[in-house]
Amino acid sequence: MTVTTMWEVLADPDPIFTIAEDLFATMIDGEPGHLIRWYGERPAILHPTYTWVDVLGGDQDARVLISMGHDTGDDLARVLFDLEDTDEVPGVDFDDAVGELVNVVGGNVKSLVTHPGALTMPTVSGGMPDMSGLEPIVDACVTWKGSLVCVSLWVFEEKSTTTP
Amino acid sequence: MKALVIDDSRVMRRIVGGILTGVGFDVVEAGDGKEALARLEENDDVQLCCIDWNMPVMTGFEFVVEARKRDEWRDITLMMVTTEGEQNQIVRALAAGAHEYVIKPFTPDVIVDKLQFLGLVEAKETL
Numbered sequence: 390m391t392v393t394t395m396w397e398v399l400a401d402p403d404p405i406f407t408i409a410e411d412l413f414a415t416m417i418d419g420e421p422g423h424l425i426r427w428y429g430e431r432p433a434i435l436h437p438t439y440t441w442v443d444v445l446g447g448d449q450d451a452r453v454l455i456s457m458g459h460d461t462g463d464d465l466a467r468v469l470f471d472l473e474d475t476d477e478v479p480g481v482d483f484d485d486a487v488g489e490l491v492n493v494v495g496g497n498v499k500s501l502v503t504h505p506g507a508l509t510m511p512t513v514s515g516g517m518p519d520m521s522g523l524e525p526i527v528d529a530c531v532t533w534k535g536s537l538v539c540v541s542l543w544v545f546e547e548k549s550t551t552t553p
Numbered sequence: 554m555k556a557l558v559i560d561d562s563r564v565m566r567r568i569v570g571g572i573l574t575g576v577g578f579d580v581v582e583a584g585d586g587k588e589a590l591a592r593l594e595e596n597d598d599v600q601l602c603c604i605d606w607n608m609p610v611m612t613g614f615e616f617v618v619e620a621r622k623r624d625e626w627r628d629i630t631l632m633m634v635t636t637e638g639e640q641n642q643i644v645r646a647l648a649a650g651a652h653e654y655v656i657k658p659f660t661p662d663v664i665v666d667k668l669q670f671l672g673l674v675e676a677k678e679t680l
Contacts, residue, residue, distance in 0.1 A: 415658040416568070469564045482563070489562040492607065493657045496636020500656075505639070508607050510561075 395502050396451050396544050402529035405540050408497045409531055412490065417468050417533075427530035427537065434537055438462045440487045440513045442495035447506025450545040452523060453495040455487070459515070461536040462487045484513040494540055522546050554673070555579045555598050559589040559613060560605035560634070565657075569603050569634060572661045576674045586611030590619060599629055601673055603664075604651070606635035606642070614646060621650035630671055634659070 399405065406426050414421040434456055441454040457465075466478045466486035478486075488511030499505035512518070523543040530539040556578040558569045563584075570580040581596055583589035585608040593599055602620070604613040611619075613633060620626050632653040633646045643654050653667045668674040 412658045415660050466564075470567065485562055486564045489564050492562070493636050496607075496657065497638060500636075500638035508636070510607070510609060 395449055395504075396526050396542060399498065399501060399542055400527050402527050404501055405494075405498065405527060405529035405542065406531065408494055409529070409538070409540055411497075412493055413533060416493075417465065424531040424533055427532055427539075431528065431530055431539060432537065434458050434539075436460065436515075437517075438487060438513065438515060439517055440491040440511055441518055442491050442511050443509040444495065444499045444506050445509060447499075447502075448504045450506065450548055451499075451526075452518075452520075452543045452545070453491060453498050454518070454541045454543065455491045455494065455538065456517075456541070457487075457538045458536055461533070461538060464534065464536070465490065487511075488513050498542060554600050555581065555596060556601040556603065557581050557583060557589060557592055557596070557599045558603045559583045559586065559608070559616065560603075561585055561608040562605070565605065565634075569664070572664045573601075573603070575661070576665055576668060585609055586613060586616030586619070589616050593620065593626060593629075597625075601630045601632065601668075603632050603634045603655075606633060606637040606646075614649060617646060617649045617651050630673060632667060632671075634664075 410424050413424050436459045437456055438459045439456050441452055444451045462483055463478045466483050469486045470482055492511050495508050523545055526542040526544055528541040530537055554577055556573045558566045558580055560566045561584050566582045573580050581592050583592045587610045606613040617631055631651045633651050634655045636657045638656040669676050
């Protein structure tokens with residue numbers, strides 16, 4: 390089933406790439422140029438971590454999902470918490486850091502459409518969330534320090550009855 | 554000078570708090586709007602609140618509304634620091650009593666520029 394939706398304005402991955410580049414340039418690397426856009430088939434991510442926010446209560450519910458390797462999440466958390474490369478990242482800090490990344494991406498994505506609704510709190514998991522009833526709109530992958538980070542936007546086929 | 558950083562994300566509190574400390578603020582933190590109201594009760598010398606929007610228990614917007622009901626807090630500068638970048642959200646926050654609005658992601662310069670504009674930081678005190 391193909392869902393026609395307001396979110397289809399984001400079917401072109403360029404806005405997602407731009408959001409990711411801004412995020413990494415300002416909060417991760419302190420300068421632009423460290424993300425490389427990935428075109429082509431997405432390779433499998435080993436030991437993945439998923440983090441997502443839903444955008445509920447607007448004209449069309451949606452989900453912003455970031456997937457990356459757990460090691461990549463550790464590296465990002467170390468940068469955000471200003472830890473040494475060899476420091477262990479506590480699970481609570483890992484969830485906080487990668488959850489904040491999807492919170493920032495999700496908020497910026499939803500600002501690109503009208504009447505988007507409200508963001509849920511981020512969820513972080515080693516398992517892919519239940520994506521039944523969702524249709525993909527766009528999948529934009531980048532590499533950071535050689536590791537893949539993918540941002541995808543999905544829409545719910547049916548509107549949620551709950552709001553965040 | 555004392556600032557209250559309100560964000561459910563510890564990493565964001567660390568980042569925002571670090572910027573504020575760098576320009577001379579003492580920083581206290583809260584993880585949601587309700588906790589922030591309690592911090593304000595305990596700290597009568599807070600001059601600035603940096604407020605995330607999406608938080609559990611009490612949102613940043615709800616915090617602004619509650620804080621603006623209190624006469625004794627009317628001189629506190631309220632600055633939203635949030636991913637909520639839609640025009641109507643910005644208008645809502647400003648109408649409720651927020652003074653400034655910063656959209657994540659941001660550079661330290663963006664925060665410092667806002668503080669200078671608000672007169673909370675001297676122009677020479679840049680990072």
